[in-house]
Every structure is written in C-alpha cells, then in structure tokens.
Amino acid sequence: MSAPTEIAIHHVDAGRMGFFTDTTVCIGCKACEVACKQWNDLPADGSQFTRGGSYDHTGELSAATWRHVRFVEIAENGGHLPQLPAGNEVDVDAAVAAMENWVFMSDVCKHCTNAGCLDACPTGALIRTEFDTVVLQPDVCNGCGYCVPACPFGVVDRDPRDGRAAKCTLCYDRLQDGLEPACAKACPTDSIQFGPYEELVRTAERRVSELRRRGIEGAYLYGAGDATGEQLAGGLGAFFLLTEPPERYGLPARAESPVQENVVPATAAAVAAGVLAAAGATAAFALARGRR
C-alpha cells in the first residue's frame, strides 16, 4: 500500500479502494452508465453516433458521463470501423454476425496515485479522500477548466451549462455508507469489480495468469501490477484488464501527472528567462545612454 499522502479527509481504518474492470467479460450492455447517471443525478447527454462509424452512441467520458462503455470495433476486422448506413439505421443481423469483432471496455476516472487534475486545481476543489480516490467538490469548483487538459486520460470535463467540472467520485457517498459504487453494483457480468485495492490487484493478476494459461497471450493489466518506475501515473486506482494495445481503447501507453512531470523544468526555464529579460531591458538602456 502506498503511503497515504496529501489526503484532505482522513478516517482511521479506511484504505485505498478501487475498480478492476475486466474487458474480457464485458458485454457492452451499458448498465453501468445508466446506474451511474441514476445514482449521481447526471443529465442525459444525447444518443448519437459520433465516433466515426462506431456503433457506440454514448460518446465519451464527460462532465455528465462518468462511466462510458467504449466499443472497440477494430480488433479483428483489419483495422476498419464498420460503416454505418446513412440515417443511422443499423442492420441488426449483420451486427450480430460481426459480434466476434467487438471488444468492450467500461471506461472511468482512473483515480491516479499522481493525479494531474488534483495537482492542477487552483481552488482546492479536487481533493484526495480517505479511500485514496480523487473527488471534485462541486461547492468549491469555480470552473477554471485547468483540470481538463491536465488529465492525461481525458476524463474530467467542464459542463458547458453548469459551468463546473465534474467526474467520477467512485461513489464517495456510497462508500462512506459501506456500499459498493453504483456501476459495480449494476454490472451483470462482474466485469466491474470493486474492493480494497491490494486485494483487487491480486485478483486481477490471477485473472491475467489464468487467461494467459488459456492461450490469450495479449492479456495484461493497464494501471496495476507494473514494476516500479513503469507505473502509469504512479498506479491507477481504477485499472483495466485489456487484450489489445492501449491505444485501441483511447488510452496512452505511458501517463504521468503533467504537472508533476513538467512544472519544475518549465518554471526553471521561465524564471531564468524572466531574469534575463529584465537584465536585457537594463542593458538596452545602458547601451542607448552610452552611445549618446
């Protein structure tokens, strides 16, 4: 267990909790999305076929979509998205026949150990809880939007109507009452598992081992089980079992809190330049005066 750091709320006896999302048993029913929206009072954000020719019609993670089941339709068919016929009329028979080509992944906030959004937040609206999760306090957020590009996974977003940023809380309110998060509760195949982090990682590693024994060589964990120094953002509180390279799921192969990675060198360069500029201004005046 990583040392508890920067924790704003501390309760004795509370450890790190997380999600393990196993894409090999996900059936793409989107029940987690619905459960999440219901529990968290999130507005609907439309049903549209937007991502190329994908059958996925709930877009991407956003301020109003905290769980999103991503359809990865390029696994087997030579790297081409299915061509949707005009008018959004889907040929159901053809779609069912092509089922083998589909991989689903229920995407969610990763609750990073080194969270870029939390580092960037200027108001302290984003905090780390006693469960080592990252939670955005809606009564503090003033909608500056800095957390949006600071997230290396494109999770947190600012709601254009509400004005505040919003993201998964790992059902912080349910956790405090000893309940598992709504999405994990609703998942009919246990693709989304919730539990104490260390236990969850061990379960996931056993699953990888089992899948590899069955001949699925590509099975691996995204965000857990890495060697030190190769971790994604210091280890992800919500991690995934994947069977394709991460870029197929819209996940970067390497991620780190951009603030932790860049602020020190960028500040050193910028402050040095500021000093040089002030010196340059003084020198320009000295030169002009000397020439006179």
Next chain:
Amino acid sequence: MSERDATPALGTRGEPASWARAGADVALQRTRWGDAAWSFLFGRDTGYAAAEAQPGEVAEANRRMRSGPLPDPVEGPFVKAPVWTWEVPLYFWFGGVAAGSSFVGLACDAAGDGRSAAVARKVALAAVLPCPPLLIVDLGRPARFLNMLRIFKPRSPMNTGAWALVAFSALGAGAVAADVAGRPRMARAAGAANAAIGGYLGSYTGILLAATAVPVWARSRLFLGPIFVSTATASGAAACRLALVAAGVPAGHPTRTALGNLETGAMLCELGLAQLNQRRLGRAARPLHEGRAGRLFRAAEWMVGAGLALRLVRRPLGPRVHHLASTLYLAGGLAFRYAWIEAGKASARDDEAVALMGRGAVTRGDALRRPGEARRLASAARRPRHNGRVGAAYAETVRRVSLVVERALRP
C-alpha cells in the same frame, strides 16, 4: 447535445450539490463493502480464483503490450481539448504588456530616467487592470472567482499565477499612487519589486500551458516560458514606447532609442526560440503549421516581420514608421498568444500525436529520455497537508463568501 434536458432530478439547479445520510442503514446493506462480492460469478466461474500469478509475469505482460511501435490505427479521443475561450489569450497579452512594462520601469530607473519610469509604471497598471475581469469572465462560475485565492498551492501554476496577479496589481497601484503623491523613492521600490513579480507574471502562463497533457504544450516545456517572456518584453516595451511618445518625450531621446532596440531584440528572441522549438517538436509541431492555429502563427510572423522591416528602413521614412512598427509588434504579440491557445486545442484533438507522446516517440528528445527520469514534484513523497486552524478557517470562509456572492448575483 444542445437539446438535452439538464434539469436535475433532485435538488436545485445552481445550488451547491450536497447529500446527506438518510438516517437508517440502507436495506440489505452489508457493512464494509461486503456487498461488493455478492455475485455468483465472483471468484468462481470466470476464473478469477486460478493459481497465483508468477512473480513478474503480469509486469512482463504489461511491458510487452505498452512498449514497441504504435498500433495502427489508434482509436481516440485520448485527452480533452482545453475549454478556454478568447478571454485567456487576451489576458495573456495584457499580462505580458504589464510584465514587460514593469521591466521597462526598472530599467528606466536604473538608467536614471525617473520621468519615463513613472510612465512605464502607469502603463503596467493600466495593462494589468483588465486582467482580473478577463480571467473572471472565462470561469465557468464567475461569481466564485474568490475561490482562486482560497488556498496557496505552489504546485498549481494557475494558483500561483492568481496570487502573482494580485500582488502585481497591488504593488502596481501602490507605485502609481506613490508617483502621484510625489514619493519617488517609494515608487521606485514598489516598481522594482513589481519587476520581480512581473518576471513570473509574464512567464507563468507558459508554465501553465506546459503542465498539461497537450503534446504541443507539454513538449515545449523548456521553451514556452522563455517565448512568453520574450513576447511580454517586446509588447511591454512597445506599449511603453508609444505611451512615452504620447507623453511628449522627444525623438532621439535615449529612452525611446533603448525601447525601440529592446522591442526589436525581444521579438528577434521570440522568433528564434519559436523556430528552435518548432524544429525539435517533431510530430507534435503539426498544429503550428496547419489549420486555424497555423494561420494565426503566420499572421503573427508577418506582422512581426513587417515591424522588423520598418525598423531597418526607418531613416528615410520618418518617426511615424517607428510607431507603426511598435503597433505591429503589439498586434503580432496578441496573435502569437491566440495562436498558442489554438495550437493546444488542435494538438489535444490530434490522437496520433497524443498516442505517440505516450509511446515516447513524438519528439527526437523523447527517445533519449527514459520515463521517470525528469525531475518531478513527486506527490508520493509529500507529507499530508497541514493547513493549521487559521488556514482551514480562511479556506472555509472564502468558500462560503463565494457561495453568498453567487447567490446574490443570480438573476
């Protein structure tokens, strides 16, 4: 998307979201998340309970799938594009003019030209005045702007920038007030302190952009600050030069000459640094050439180039050409600020560049830099925050005041 019903099912729109324990325990609740393992599948049918993984087996599998060349095609989106609108680049520009003017004030004082220094301090104050409104308008919840100063958080460039802006405005107003009250020594001291803060005010915007997951910004991290300082110095010097001309400083006065040289030199620095940066950015440089951002960059370069040309052929054309050149520098600086923001938006939408950055293959330097090698502010090593009673009470007060302001301002 635009027609969606955003009425909350519970509570009141615009109120702080809140929840309260209902009282009694939830029916069928099991304590300590015991209900998480309710499923008959859990631990049985799907093979979770197989034997323990070999040590290093999972790490090896992870490493294999996350290294090597990029799969083709990649399926984004990976990161979200920044949501900032026109207010932010305009703020960058005004803040830059203010910072540059503070350098000019310091230099004028050092050269013994107190009158010009006073004008430069007035320019700095005038340029910094529109900054807070611009930043507030850009917020999603403008009435809560005070929350920016709710805490002091050195690792967040936006937080330190907000504090720098407050300090700069206060010192700038103090310096001008001292000038007006006929206290030159106090004005000089405040102006000098402001030049130090101005060094950060003019450059932190570059740090802020570099500390994001946007490839073109993150991979320019050593250049964005210096580029922004150069633009700030050039536009500040140009603004001060025009103000001095308006204030009746005669042609051929050494301060006017020095400012002319300073703005040209700073703009040359900017162009040189930008070129150098562009060359080493590799695949991440694409938004600098294409689309809206590319057009803005070209427009900015043309304006600056025209200004430089006017400076070179100045003699036969008279002093007005100088003023036109200063104006062109100011306009070029503004276009550069817009271009950088637009480039970031385009870069975040460039899925291939983001994916390549994850593989460490976007710039030439990436291949040499091993992960974890960069100097970092590791949060793993940070101790729990101890704000103390005073700090916590202050933060809580600011939060409450923000909510009261928001309620009062709601139509």
